Amino acid sequence: MTRTAPAPARPVRRPSRGRLAVVALGIVAALLAVRIVTGGADVDLPDLLSDLITFTLSVIIESLPFVLLGVLLSLVVQVWVKDAWISRVLPSAPVPRRIVLSLLGVVFPVCECGNVPFARGLMLRGVPVSDSFAFLLAAPIINPVTIITTHQAFGFDDGILVVRLVGGFLIANLVAWLYSRHPEPERLLTDRFAAECRMPHSESGGRAGRALGIFQHETASMLPALFLGALVAGAIQVAVPRDVLLALGTHPVLSVLAMMALAIVISVCSSVDAFFVLPFASSFLPGGIVAFLLLGPIVDVKMLALLRTTFTPRTLAQISGVVALACLAIGLGVNLVS
Numbered sequence: 001m002t003r004t005a006p007a008p009a010r011p012v013r014r015p016s017r018g019r020l021a022v023v024a025l026g027i028v029a030a031l032l033a034v035r036i037v038t039g040g041a042d043v044d045l046p047d048l049l050s051d052l053i054t055f056t057l058s059v060i061i062e063s064l065p066f067v068l069l070g071v072l073l074s075l076v077v078q079v080w081v082k083d084a085w086i087s088r089v090l091p092s093a094p095v096p097r098r099i100v101l102s103l104l105g106v107v108f109p110v111c112e113c114g115n116v117p118f119a120r121g122l123m124l125r126g127v128p129v130s131d132s133f134a135f136l137l138a139a140p141i142i143n144p145v146t147i148i149t150t151h152q153a154f155g156f157d158d159g160i161l162v163v164r165l166v167g168g169f170l171i172a173n174l175v176a177w178l179y180s181r182h183p184e185p186e187r188l189l190t191d192r193f194a195a196e197c198r199m200p201h202s203e204s205g206g207r208a209g210r211a212l213g214i215f216q217h218e219t220a221s222m223l224p225a226l227f228l229g230a231l232v233a234g235a236i237q238v239a240v241p242r243d244v245l246l247a248l249g250t251h252p253v254l255s256v257l258a259m260m261a262l263a264i265v266i267s268v269c270s271s272v273d274a275f276f277v278l279p280f281a282s283s284f285l286p287g288g289i290v291a292f293l294l295l296g297p298i299v300d301v302k303m304l305a306l307l308r309t310t311f312t313p314r315t316l317a318q319i320s321g322v323v324a325l326a327c328l329a330i331g332l333g334v335n336l337v338s
Helices: 017-037 047-079 083-089 094-102 115-124 129-138 144-154 157-180 191-198 206-239 242-246 254-266 273-282 286-295 301-307 313-337
Strands: none
Touching: 047 206, 094 129, 094 157, 115 129, 115 191, 115 301, 129 157, 144 157, 144 273, 157 286, 157 313, 254 273, 254 286, 254 313, 273 286, 286 313, 301 313
């Protein structure tokens, strides 16, 4: 009888030197920028460049703790959580399983910055790609921190909080259901990450060593994407005049489109976006506010940069289109009944 050779175990992943260099340079550049902007260095910058640095740093500083939290939760899932436990907790039927995953943010409260590495960890532990979208898109909205901050900002006025929670749940499950119909889900992933998912788990090297390797790999993947996304978001904020958006606030359709554009550009973390958009509530219709609160945590410049570490550009374009259309429909519906 011919023996089948065992599949190679997934090694402890080590990031490339190039990625580590990008992370190190990004951290050094951020520290220098903080020193310049805060007046610690005697350097005069043009106003636009100073604004660009300020906006970019604000996105990085706001997002970095949540990215690191997501990385830590991801390595916990990969190193300490057994496949049997995941199989036991998650229902076997597809629809209930996606519902549970979309509510998982209540237990693991990560915003859109931290849910990407956590979702990567779920997929590496065997959760289907389509099902991971249920967690990936819902967790930034359906979690205790976001619920509390949204309630603090708006209470139950105009149903904004309720519509945000229900809308986020429905959108996440809609996208997950659509991709569950995909005949080749692996093609939704980048070649690099798809190859990682195909490799079996390795229990060698000890848990501490594996955890360190995963932490290095995930931070080297996430932080360059975060730096790039923050820079692009800062550049767009400098280039797009806000008074143009404010002029559109009272139109039932244009107000929704304007706030969706603002959500993509500003890239505010879902844990604080309700307070950011609160001043706009006096000049924008409720549907625009709801569209901002739904679209931003799912599709913004920073989020797309992070998602690009895992999914192909075509997949991201499709998700963005579906989510944008759903947010537009919900926003217009809120304006119609308000």
